[in-house]
Amino acid sequence: MKLIRIFWRRLSTPSKAAAGALLGMGFVGGILFWGAFNTGMEATNTEAFCSSCHAPIVTEIRETIHYANRSGVRAICSDCHVPHEWSDKIVRKVQASKELVAWAIGTIDTVEKFEARRGHLAHREWKRMKQNNSQECRNCHDFDFMDFSVQGQRSVAQHSTALASGEKTCIDCHKGIAHRLPDMQGVEGWQ
Amino acid sequence: MRTVTIAILLAAGLLPVAAQAQETGSAEIANVNSGGQSSLRGLTELDETRQADAFKQIPKDRSPFASAYVYQPPLIPHQIRHYELSTNANKCLSCHSFKNSRESGATKISVTHYATREGQVLSDVSPRRYFCLQCHVPQVDARPLVVNDFKPVDSLQ
Numbered sequence: 001m002k003l004i005r006i007f008w009r010r011l012s013t014p015s016k017a018a019a020g021a022l023l024g025m026g027f028v029g030g031i032l033f034w035g036a037f038n039t040g041m042e043a044t045n046t047e048a049f050c051s052s053c054h055a056p057i058v059t060e061i062r063e064t065i066h067y068a069n070r071s072g073v074r075a076i077c078s079d080c081h082v083p084h085e086w087s088d089k090i091v092r093k094v095q096a097s098k099e100l101v102a103w104a105i106g107t108i109d110t111v112e113k114f115e116a117r118r119g120h121l122a123h124r125e126w127k128r129m130k131q132n133n134s135q136e137c138r139n140c141h142d143f144d145f146m147d148f149s150v151q152g153q154r155s156v157a158q159h160s161t162a163l164a165s166g167e168k169t170c171i172d173c174h175k176g177i178a179h180r181l182p183d184m185q186g187v188e189g190w191q
Numbered sequence: 192m193r194t195v196t197i198a199i200l201l202a203a204g205l206l207p208v209a210a211q212a213q214e215t216g217s218a219e220i221a222n223v224n225s226g227g228q229s230s231l232r233g234l235t236e237l238d239e240t241r242q243a244d245a246f247k248q249i250p251k252d253r254s255p256f257a258s259a260y261v262y263q264p265p266l267i268p269h270q271i272r273h274y275e276l277s278t279n280a281n282k283c284l285s286c287h288s289f290k291n292s293r294e295s296g297a298t299k300i301s302v303t304h305y306a307t308r309e310g311q312v313l314s315d316v317s318p319r320r321y322f323c324l325q326c327h328v329p330q331v332d333a334r335p336l337v338v339n340d341f342k343p344v345d346s347l348q
Contacts, residue, residue: 064273152252154269157296177273181280189291191284191315 041093045078053103056111061178080136080178081125119182126171134170141170231336247331255298256330259343264326265298271329276322283323284316 043049051058058077061067066075083089108114129136143163148156162168173189175181184190227236235241249270256266274282284300285291292299304320306312342348 152269154252176275176280180277181275183278184280189285191281191288191290 041089044093044096045076045082047076050077050081053099053108054114056114057179060180064178066178075140075178079139083132083135084139118180122175122179122182126175129171130169137170137174247333249329249331257343258347259341261344261347267327267329269329271324276324281321281323283327287323288316 047058054077068074083092102108106113108117143159146159148160151159158168158173162172163170175184175187227234229235232244233241249272250268251270253268255268258265271282276282286295286297287300289299291297300316300320302312304316305314307317308319
């Protein structure tokens, strides 16, 4: 009985050094874990990672303005397809675990399979962009800083009315700006 | 050893001769007409590549071009970079079609685009008229190479 009491006392009153060491280990361990976690997540945001499954679509962007342009600023896949806000990003990354299954069973592992699924994939992204008011566009293209005096007449006509009033969002008109389009029959505003 | 020395000496003796031959050869080539072509775009020799002209800019937006002759396919007065025109999608029609032109304010495609070669009118754009860029093209801001005094007929002026 006495032994137990001594043992208990040792547990309930640890030495200051031990408590400090434990806290320190926890702190350093936390930093290491967090760093590794974020680095791992950023690795899944690179173009190389995306193209390991979506190769045909990654080459398509090369002829568009989001790849080659006058000023050399460019967007990569994750800039538009992964939310920038941390909590939204985690949600999207968890959803992506379903895409790992698609990868395992080879849903789009040939160009033909990919073409057949292009419409499905595109519609899903358009729906997502519509729901979050084209947030991924707006991460770079901020409406508040658009200068209508240097836009083309056609751009001003749309941006100063439908976009300004919130009636339309970017993706309503700007579909296929970085990819080739799927069959657009029945899509609003097309043909 | 002796043969080698002789060979080296011979080679050394021949070198200046060879160099001379080469010199006269190049001089001859320079005198020969190398088939250069002189045109409005400048003089180009066959054995050299002329510096390419700078890229011309397509104006972003402008008012419609006046027609130069009756039945001229109207020219495109704006940029069309990456406007998809394929079996999947036709970006032109999202403004210029009958359905969309009222809202967009763009020039409406003509009813002739709905007719087949035999004159049969269809319910939508005829496949032979679907690829807009076969007839309608954008214009760059380029100076004409020659003076052109063509004048459209009175009714188009």
